[in-house]
Amino acid sequence: MGAKHVCFACRKAVNVPDGATDPLRCTNCTAELVVLPNRFRPPKQREEDQWATARYLVEHGYCYEHLAPNQFPGWATTKYGNYVQYPVNLWEGKEFVEQYGAFTSRRR
Template sequence: MGNKAICLNCKKSFNISSKNSDVLNFKCPECGNETIAVTHRFRPPKVAEKRKWEVVKFLIENGFSYQHISIYEPDRHGILRFIAYAQYPENMIDAIEFVGEYKN
């Protein structure tokens, strides 16, 4: 699981050493709030990019922690083939669609 922790309050992400088993209880070093564990794939927006952070919060609240989401499509024989990993959205319109599509 994740080796980054993000603080939605400070809009910052922190790298967590994989040796630190306490990643789920990691408190923000700046404000002391609970942080949220996400995978190393998460690329934090800049602090000033408030809209992108709203998208991050929305995705996390819907159970996405920047894990890989595989996309499969049937080939001409009707057999599902791996196509790509889903790209995580950066704006709210795409995020709503993304959650609707991948939540299950």
């Protein structure tokens, strides 16, 4: 499947094969890259609000892994199948972190 190396400073993402580790820094701005799964769909570079939301979620431990519906009461199936849809704006992102705080991938 592969992964994405994401630079939040430049607002760019590059597809890389599984197991790829280089580069660890952005070749454009030398900021540290974040490795996210291939299911992360980066916004267009000019969509700063969506990039800010993605950065906020990653900083709070959400690395765009699937969140299964059987973990949540009152689940409604959406066009995204049987998984929770990640938010696209910061307001929804803050609500998402509050609602699904127990399911973060960040180790506590």
